[in-house]
Amino acid sequence: MKKMIYTLMFLAIASMANAQWVQMSNGIGTSQTVWSLASNGNNIFAGTGLYPNYTGVYLSTNNGVNWDQTALNNREIFALATLGNNIFAGTGNSPVGTGGVYLSTNNGANWTQTGLNYHTIRSLAILGTTVFTGTMDSGVYRSTNNGTNWILTSLNNQDVLNLAVNGINIFAGTYISASVYTSTDNGANWTQAVVNSEAIISLAVSGNNIFAGSNGNGVYLSTNNGTNWTQVGLSGQSISALAAVGNNIFAGGSSSVGIYFSSNNGTSWASINQGFPAYPNLHTLLITNNYIYAGTSSYSVWRRPLSEFTSIKNTSNEIPDKYILSQNFPNPFNPSTNISYELPTNGFVKLIVFDVRGLEVETLVNENQSAGTYSLDWSASLFPSGVYFYRLTVDGFSETKKMILIR
Numbered sequence: 540m541k542k543m544i545y546t547l548m549f550l551a552i553a554s555m556a557n558a559q560w561v562q563m564s565n566g567i568g569t570s571q572t573v574w575s576l577a578s579n580g581n582n583i584f585a586g587t588g589l590y591p592n593y594t595g596v597y598l599s600t601n602n603g604v605n606w607d608q609t610a611l612n613n614r615e616i617f618a619l620a621t622l623g624n625n626i627f628a629g630t631g632n633s634p635v636g637t638g639g640v641y642l643s644t645n646n647g648a649n650w651t652q653t654g655l656n657y658h659t660i661r662s663l664a665i666l667g668t669t670v671f672t673g674t675m676d677s678g679v680y681r682s683t684n685n686g687t688n689w690i691l692t693s694l695n696n697q698d699v700l701n702l703a704v705n706g707i708n709i710f711a712g713t714y715i716s717a718s719v720y721t722s723t724d725n726g727a728n729w730t731q732a733v734v735n736s737e738a739i740i741s742l743a744v745s746g747n748n749i750f751a752g753s754n755g756n757g758v759y760l761s762t763n764n765g766t767n768w769t770q771v772g773l774s775g776q777s778i779s780a781l782a783a784v785g786n787n788i789f790a791g792g793s794s795s796v797g798i799y800f801s802s803n804n805g806t807s808w809a810s811i812n813q814g815f816p817a818y819p820n821l822h823t824l825l826i827t828n829n830y831i832y833a834g835t836s837s838y839s840v841w842r843r844p845l846s847e848f849t850s851i852k853n854t855s856n857e858i859p860d861k862y863i864l865s866q867n868f869p870n871p872f873n874p875s876t877n878i879s880y881e882l883p884t885n886g887f888v889k890l891i892v893f894d895v896r897g898l899e900v901e902t903l904v905n906e907n908q909s910a911g912t913y914s915l916d917w918s919a920s921l922f923p924s925g926v927y928f929y930r931l932t933v934d935g936f937s938e939t940k941k942m943i944l945i946r
Contacts, residue, residue: 559814573834586616609647629660653686673699712739752778791821
C-alpha cells in the first residue's frame with residue numbers, strides 16, 4: 540500500500556470530463572433497489588429489497604467491486620448501522636411479524652431478530668453505545684444492550700424516516716409533522732423545530748452544520764443544532780439522500796434530480812450525474828474509504844472516487860510506523876493553513892476544528908481512510924481572528940494542537 544498525501548480542495552466540475560459514476564454490480568446485479576448503505580472498516584453493507592423480491596443484506600470487502608449476499612436474504616432492508624463488530628439491519632414488516640431490527644456479529648454470516656418484530660424500521664443511528672431506531676407510526680426506540688431490550692423514547696407518535704448524530708445530539712426527521720426533533724439526553728426529551736411544510740426525508744451532519752433534505756423543497760441547513768433552519772438550495776426538489784464531509788455536501792433525489800454536489804455548505808450546487816444511463820432515484824449515499832457510494836432504485840450501487848472532487852497526490856511508497864498529527868503551517872495564518880497527519884493502519888478518521896470555548900466549528904475528515912500520510916488545507920475565511928484547535932481521532936489515538944488565525 541502506498542503512502543499518500545491528500546490535499547483537499549474543490550475542482551471545477553467542468554474539468555472532470557472523464558469522471559463519472561460506475562455501477563458496482565458484480566454479485567448484487569444491475570437492477571437491485573438499495574435502500575441503505577453502511578461501512579465497518581473495509582466492509583461495506585448494502586440493504587436491498589423491493590416487494591415482492593426481498594433480497595436482504597449484501598456485503599463487499601473490496602470497496603464494492605464484488606458483493607456477496609449475507610444470510611439475511613429474505614427481507615426488505617431500509618436501514619443499516621454498525622457498532623464495533625455488531626451490524627444492525629432495520630427491516631420492513633412484511634410478512635407480518637418479520638419486521639424489526641436484526642443483529643449480526645460475524646459480518647452477516649448469521650443474524651438474530653432482536654425485537655420490534657411488528658414494526659417497520661426506517662432508520663438507525665449510534666450514539667456512543669446506544670442504538671436508536673426510527674419506526675413508522677410509533678417514533679424512536681433505543682437500546683443500550685445491542686438490541687436485547689428496546690425502550691420507546693418520548694418521541695413516540697411520529698413516522699421517523701431518518702436519524703443523525705452529532706456529539707451528544709441526536710436528530711430525528713419526521714414525515715407528517717415535517718419537523719426535525721433534537722434530543723440531548725439520549726432520547727428522554729425532544730425539542731421540535733418545524734422545518735417547512737414538506738416531510739423531512741434525509742439528514743446529514745458535518746461539524747456544526749446539520750443538513751435536512753425535504754420532500755419537495757430542497758436542502759435546509761441549521762448551524763445551531765436544529766433550533767433554526769434556512770433553505771440552502773435545490774428548491775422544489777425532493778432530496779432523499781444526503782452525505783457530508785467538511786464543506787462538501789452530496790444530495791440525491793428523484794429521477795428529475797439525480798445527484799448534486801456543493802463544496803461550500805450548500806451556497807451553490809453542481810449536477811454530478813455523469814455516467815448514469817438515466818438520472819436514478821436515490822435512496823442513500825455513503826462516504827467511506829475515499830469513495831462516495833450511491834444506493835439507487837432499480838439500478839443497484841454506484842461509486843465515484845472522492846478524488847474527482849478533491850485534489851490528490853501520491854508521492855511515496857512508505858507506510859508510517861505510528862500515528863502523527865503535525866503542527867499546521869503556516870501558523871499563525873490568514874486565511875488558510877495546511878494540516879497533515881500520518882496513519883500506520885487503516886481506520887475511521889475524524890479531524891475536527893474547535894474554538895477556545897470547545898465548540899466544534901468544522902469537521903474536516905469523517906470517514907474510513909487507508910494507511911498513509913494525509914495533508915489538507917483549511918480555509919478560515921468565514922471565521923474571526925483568534926485561537927483555534929484541531930483534533931485527530933482514530934482507533935483509540937487522539938491528539939490536539941493549537942493554531943492562531945490573524946486578520
